[in-house]
Amino acid sequence: MHIAPLSPHDPTELGGYELLGRIGHGGMGQVYLGESPGGEPAAVKVIKPSVVDSETRLRFAQEVEVLKTVWGARIAALLDADTEADPPWLATEYIDGPDLSRHVTDNGPLPSLLTASLGATLAEALATVHKQGLLHRDLKPANVLLGPNGPKIIDFGLAVFAESSVSLTAPNTVVGTPSCMAPEQANGVKPLTGAVDVYALGAVLLFASSGHLPYQAANIHVLFHQVTDPATAPDLSGVPDELVPLLTAMLAHLPQDRPTLDDVVQQCRAVIEAQGFKVAQARRRLTTHTAAPTPATPQAPGEPLPAAGAATVPYTSEQEPAAGSSGEEPGAVATTLLLPPSGPEATPTLPVEPAPDAVPAGPGATTDSPTPQRADVPAAPSPAGTPAPTGPAGSRPRRVRHSAQARITAQRLRETYAARATF
Structure with a gap:
C-alpha cells in the first residue's frame, strides 16, 4: 500500500497517535496512517475543519457509537476516538491491503x-x-x-x-x-x-x-x-x-x-x-x-515515493465528492483513493540465497496455493565484517524491500513445501 507524505498543513499527532502519512481522503475529511506509542498501526480518520459543524459532529459521534457496538473477526475494529476534539477524529484497525x-x-x-x-x-x-x-x-x-x-x-x-x-x-x-x-x-x-x-x-x-x-x-x-x-x-x-x-x-x-x-x-x-x-x-x-506483495511502509524523510498502483484505505463521504475524484462507479457516494506519483526505487535490497528444502514461516505462508503473491522471507545476514546498511543519523531504520530474486526464491520455497504437504 502506498502512503503519501504529510502536507505542511497536516497535523503530526492526534490523540497520542503519531501520523506517518496520508492513505485516503474524501469530501468530509482525511485518513492518515497513524502509530500508537506502543507501535500499533491505525487508520486515523479526521473531519475537515471546513465541514465541522453541529450536524457533522453528531453524525460522526453516531459512527463512533456504532463502531463501539459492532465487532467481529471480519470487521475493522475501533481503537479510539474523540468526537469533541478539534478536529474530531477516530482511529480504527489498519488493514494492510487493497480494497x-x-x-x-x-x-x-x-x-x-x-x-x-x-x-x-x-x-x-x-x-x-x-x-x-x-x-x-x-x-x-x-x-x-x-x-x-x-x-x-x-x-x-x-x-x-x-x-x-x-x-x-x-x-x-x-x-x-x-x-x-x-x-x-x-x-x-x-x-x-x-x-x-x-x-x-x-x-x-x-x-x-x-x-x-x-x-x-x-x-x-x-x-x-x-x-x-x-x-x-x-x-x-x-x-x-x-x-x-x-x-x-x-x-x-x-x-x-x-x-x-x-x-x-x-x-x-x-x-x-x-x-x-x-x-x-x-x-x-x-x-x-x-494479499499485497509487500507490507506497507511509511516513506522515510527524503525517500522517493514508489510507483503508483496500490490502493489505499478509502474514505467515504456521504455529502459531496472529493475534489478531483473520478468516482468508483456512476452515482456512487464519493470515494477517493489518494495515490502518490511514481518515482524511482531508492531502498537497497539484500541478496537471498535459494534454499529449496526450507519451510517458509510467517503470516504469508500457505500450503495449498500454487501462485503465492507475498514473499515474507528475511534477507540473508551480512557477511562477517561487513556492516549492515544504516540510514541517516537519528532516523528510523528502513525496512528492507525484497528484491525480485527474493520473491522468486520465496515462491520456490512455498511450492516445494506445498508439494510435500499432506493436504
Missing part, C-alpha cells in the same frame, strides 16, 4: 472458487453485525479490504440500528451508493431490514466475479430508475455459471425473495465443495491470491 474494487480493476475478476469463499466470509461477517441489531447499509467493493489475514469490512458511517426510528438525515433523503443499493433502500422505504445487506453483498460478489456492478448508467437519475424498476433485471453477464443462481436470488427485486445470510453461506460452501475443496482451503487461496 476489492482496486484489486479487481488491477488484476481482473476472481474465479468462482475465490468469489464463493469471499461470499461465505462476508455473509458470515454481516450475520454477526445483524445479530448486534445493526445494518451496514453501504456495503460496496471499496468497503471490503483484502488484508494479509483475509477480507475485512470497513466504513460503518451509514450503519444504523435495525428497526430504529432515529435518523440524522432529512425526510425523503436517500443516503448510500446507488449502484449497490437495494431497490427498497433507493425508494426510501423504512424501516429497512437485513435484506438490504444481502442485496449489497450480491452486488459485491457480482463485481468480484465479473468486474461490473448490477446496473451501470452515466446519469444518476437513470441509474436510480434501473435499480427501482422491477422490470429491469440486473446485468449478470460474465458471471460463472455456478454462481448465477445464487446471485440472481441475492439481487431479487423484492426483499422477501432474497436468501438469508445463513443460506448464502451454505450456497457458497456448496460451490466450493463442488470443486473439491474445503472451505478453509478456499479461504487460504483467497488470502494468498489477494
Whole structure:
C-alpha cells in the first residue's frame, strides 16, 4: 500500500497517535496512517475543519457509537476516538491491503472458487453485525479490504440500528451508493431490514466475479430508475455459471425473495465443495491470491515515493465528492483513493540465497496455493565484517524491500513445501 507524505498543513499527532502519512481522503475529511506509542498501526480518520459543524459532529459521534457496538473477526475494529476534539477524529484497525474494487480493476475478476469463499466470509461477517441489531447499509467493493489475514469490512458511517426510528438525515433523503443499493433502500422505504445487506453483498460478489456492478448508467437519475424498476433485471453477464443462481436470488427485486445470510453461506460452501475443496482451503487461496506483495511502509524523510498502483484505505463521504475524484462507479457516494506519483526505487535490497528444502514461516505462508503473491522471507545476514546498511543519523531504520530474486526464491520455497504437504 502506498502512503503519501504529510502536507505542511497536516497535523503530526492526534490523540497520542503519531501520523506517518496520508492513505485516503474524501469530501468530509482525511485518513492518515497513524502509530500508537506502543507501535500499533491505525487508520486515523479526521473531519475537515471546513465541514465541522453541529450536524457533522453528531453524525460522526453516531459512527463512533456504532463502531463501539459492532465487532467481529471480519470487521475493522475501533481503537479510539474523540468526537469533541478539534478536529474530531477516530482511529480504527489498519488493514494492510487493497480494497476489492482496486484489486479487481488491477488484476481482473476472481474465479468462482475465490468469489464463493469471499461470499461465505462476508455473509458470515454481516450475520454477526445483524445479530448486534445493526445494518451496514453501504456495503460496496471499496468497503471490503483484502488484508494479509483475509477480507475485512470497513466504513460503518451509514450503519444504523435495525428497526430504529432515529435518523440524522432529512425526510425523503436517500443516503448510500446507488449502484449497490437495494431497490427498497433507493425508494426510501423504512424501516429497512437485513435484506438490504444481502442485496449489497450480491452486488459485491457480482463485481468480484465479473468486474461490473448490477446496473451501470452515466446519469444518476437513470441509474436510480434501473435499480427501482422491477422490470429491469440486473446485468449478470460474465458471471460463472455456478454462481448465477445464487446471485440472481441475492439481487431479487423484492426483499422477501432474497436468501438469508445463513443460506448464502451454505450456497457458497456448496460451490466450493463442488470443486473439491474445503472451505478453509478456499479461504487460504483467497488470502494468498489477494494479499499485497509487500507490507506497507511509511516513506522515510527524503525517500522517493514508489510507483503508483496500490490502493489505499478509502474514505467515504456521504455529502459531496472529493475534489478531483473520478468516482468508483456512476452515482456512487464519493470515494477517493489518494495515490502518490511514481518515482524511482531508492531502498537497497539484500541478496537471498535459494534454499529449496526450507519451510517458509510467517503470516504469508500457505500450503495449498500454487501462485503465492507475498514473499515474507528475511534477507540473508551480512557477511562477517561487513556492516549492515544504516540510514541517516537519528532516523528510523528502513525496512528492507525484497528484491525480485527474493520473491522468486520465496515462491520456490512455498511450492516445494506445498508439494510435500499432506493436504
